[in-house]
Amino acid sequence: MPEFTVNHTPRPWREGLTVAAALADEGRVPESVATALNGAFVPRARRADTPVQPGDELTLIQPITGG
Structure with a gap:
């Protein structure tokens, strides 16, 4: 089964993802998160039409607040 990764953790890939x-x-x-696909930032407005392919690396970045 094809896979992609989320923060370096393998996940099953499916058509249309x-x-x-x-x-x-x-x-x-x-x-709650910023996203990057294969190292390129994906704005929120583009997430629904940005496809994920087998072998892609999706990075989820949680902003940190405080000081």
């Missing part, structure tokens, strides 16, 4: 769908599969609130 997008960054937005992968976030939903991970149970992440879209507003």
Whole structure:
């Protein structure tokens, strides 16, 4: 079965997978993370139409607040 990774953890890939769908599969609130696909930033407005392919690396970045 083809795979992609989320923060270096293998996940099963499926036809039609997008960054937005992968976030939903991970149970992440879209507003709570920044996303990068293969090292390139993916803005929130582009997540639903940005496809994830087998072998891709999706990085989820949780902003840190405080000081």
